[in-house]
Amino acid sequence: MEQLPELMTVAEVAELLRLSDETIHRWTREGRLVYVDVLGVKRFRRDYIQTLINTPAVASESVA
Secondary structure: OOOOOOOEEEEHHHHHHHHHHHHHHHHHOOOOOOOOEEEEEEEEEEEHHHHHHHHOOOOOOOOO
């Protein structure tokens, strides 16, 4: 039997990323974070969040 992925709550993701719960909710509304809807509650795959953390950010160029 296949093991289900470990899921995280909004609060757990916010704590891990050092952001507020509201930022996590806003980012999901904006499509910046992918989540799983579990009976109307947002959950995040731990492996997805770890990938986000481990992926180097692309530096944006400043417009002067």
